[in-house]
Amino acid sequence: MMRLDSGRIRAVVRKEMRDYRRRRAIVVSMLVLPLLFLVEPVVTLFVSLKSQSASHLDQFVVLPLLYLLLIPVIMPGTLAAYTVAGEREQGTLEPLLTTPVRRQEIIAGKAVAIMIPTVALAYTVFGLFLAAVALFARAPVAAAVFRQGPTLLALFLFAPLLAGWAIVVGLAVSVRANEVRVAQQLGTLASLPIVGVVGLLALNVIHPTFTAAALFGVGLLAIDARALRIVARMFDRERLVTGTKAARYRLTARAATLGD
Amino acid sequence: MPPLLADNAPTLSGSKGQPALVVNQLTKHFGGRSAFSEVTFDVAHGEVFGFLGPNGAGKTTAVRTLGTLIAPTSGSAIVAGIPLTPENGVEIRQRIAIMPEAPGLYLRLTVTENLEYFASLYGLPHAASRISDALEAVNLADRAGDLCGGLSKGLRQRVGLARTLLSNPAIMFLDEPTSGLDPVASREVHELILGLRQKGVTIFLTTHRLAEAEKLCDRVAILNTTLRIIGRPEDLRAQLFTTALVIRTRVALRAPDQIFTRIPAVESWRSDEPGSYVLSVSDPKIAAPEVARVLVGAGADVLAIGEAQHSLEDVYLELVADDVEASRE
Structure with a gap:
């Protein structure tokens, strides 16, 4: 069984994080986007009608909370879509591919490097939201928000899973796209299924029950893990270097490429 | 090939x-x-x-x-x-x-x-x-x-x-x-x-x-x-090109064929321009003094006698230039 080298994965993570920190556009977009997503839920809760009953408020606050779930989905898509296509465009991918690093290690390193700031920023925004509610919202509204314990817990638990989904879709697009611009545009499609789920919850087509949340979480985890493996397989050195699919090597007993 | x-x-x-x-x-x-x-x-x-x-x-x-x-x-x-x-x-x-x-x-x-x-x-x-x-x-x-x-x-x-x-x-x-x-x-x-x-x-x-x-x-x-x-590189040159002497005279020889064909060491000769001659020889070290003597005896003003130098570029062009031309046609 193939053994991945954690040192090489850490090296990819460290390099990616250094590179991101020095790209002002990335830093700004990663900071601004979540803050914009924070505005809508805060405004919604702060302008809520005084006459609403406790049960109405309980229903009313769920949607802004679900809205926050879009942050970890939307934030990493562009970055993930850039990460391989960008390296190819800058000419840094080929030297990387000439090293002993395995494709699985590259994909894992790049995914982790995007996951860390995404989840950190998403949790920061969730924290800011809850702090704003606790400090500035009317007492009944704040009470209604904090009564949504399972939803809040789901918010924190689903953030990495949703980010994982967006990252693997972005990486898949990045591995196959010929241009960064196209990759980034396609990368934004990763958020569509999650927007759909949030929409169905908002329209009460799906009810945010514990069972639904558990099923969604387990399903998402399985999909993320499977998708990551698929993306690693898509990471074909020959295709990335020449733009054509790897040939089968006639001399070997089993058909395979020099992909690792 | x-x-x-x-x-x-x-x-x-x-x-x-x-x-x-x-x-x-x-x-x-x-x-x-x-x-x-x-x-x-x-x-x-x-x-x-x-x-x-x-x-x-x-x-x-x-x-x-x-x-x-x-x-x-x-x-x-x-x-x-x-x-x-x-x-x-x-x-x-x-x-x-x-x-x-x-x-x-x-x-x-x-x-x-x-x-x-x-x-x-x-x-x-x-x-x-x-x-x-x-x-x-x-x-x-x-x-x-x-x-x-x-x-x-x-x-x-x-x-x-x-x-x-x-x-x-x-x-x-x-x-x-x-x-x-x-x-x-x-x-x-x-x-x-x-x-x-x-x-x-x-x-x-x-x-x-x-x-x-x-x-x-x-x-x-x-x-x-x-x-x-x-x-x-030197072996490729030897393999692809015959050894030759390059001769330059102040004025063009009047009857170069008569002069060069009577020298046993010279296998063939050609002239690319007036006063410039390339002689195919088997051993330049033996041929050069002999050629010099004959030319001086014939009254020629010899400016230079030297072994023809072929660069790797000549080897390359010999092998590849025709392919490149053919691919362009």
Whole structure:
């Protein structure tokens, strides 16, 4: 069984994080986007009608909370879509591919490097939201928000899973796209299924029950893990270097490429 | 066309008793197009091996194939002692280093950060001292903290070379290392390669700069999809060209045919311009004094008599120019 080298994965993570920190556009977009997503839920809760009953408020606050779930989905898509296509465009991918690093290690390193700031920023925004509610919202509204314990817990638990989904879709697009611009545009499609789920919850087509949340979480985890493996397989050195699919090597007993 | 093997083409003895690189009938097709076909050669340990050919000849594809970035269509190779198979990709890449035509540095990272990254990917112990040594080797120690984006093209190329030195590879593949560099930067890279050659590093150099290959390489192979010839530059010249004397006289000879045909050492002659003659001879050292005596006896004012010099460029043009012309038609 193939053994991945954690040192090489850490090296990819460290390099990616250094590179991101020095790209002002990335830093700004990663900071601004979540803050914009924070505005809508805060405004919604702060302008809520005084006459609403406790049960109405309980229903009313769920949607802004679900809205926050879009942050970890939307934030990493562009970055993930850039990460391989960008390296190819800058000419840094080929030297990387000439090293002993395995494709699985590259994909894992790049995914982790995007996951860390995404989840950190998403949790920061969730924290800011809850702090704003606790400090500035009317007492009944704040009470209604904090009564949504399972939803809040789901918010924190689903953030990495949703980010994982967006990252693997972005990486898949990045591995196959010929241009960064196209990759980034396609990368934004990763958020569509999650927007759909949030929409169905908002329209009460799906009810945010514990069972639904558990099923969604387990399903998402399985999909993320499977998708990551698929993306690693898509990471074909020959295709990335020449733009054509790897040939089968006639001399070997089993058909395979020099992909690792 | 099968490769022309120079009769006395040397095979330098390897430190492990086997060549650093053995390539046997290696072929790569992209769909119906052949990048290179049935290429066979070997490279000894410590040898600087030049891989020449026109644009599109398959040089870079060959390097990528030997570097396990591309799977060959057929044939076999042993790279740094390891058979080129899908299972051995990581192990081969661990033992070699490739510098692509563009060094491909992370421009927002410093020189040291770039090298740290690659040292980590190779899993090198004592990375800091290796980086320091590599930078010393390419005379870049004082630029270690500079962002790569701020370096000139020549300096970036040197960082690329430092990167290939990091892992102390069994074979260094340098793909057009002076491409796009000005003469001064090219000369610096040449000096670095000559320094590595003196240290016994095995280098596989692809280039279409013939003077570069002549200056740096122990042996060269000329590729134009198929391998056209392989050997030492001087052996290739001897193999492709007859030895000749070049003669220049102040004024054109009145009856050159009468003069040259009576000299036994002269096999044939031609005149490219008035007062300039090229005589085919078997041994210039014997023929030259005889020719001089006859010319002086005939009253000719001889300006120069010398052995015709054929450069590697002549060898290259002899083998490749017709192919290039044909492909353009």
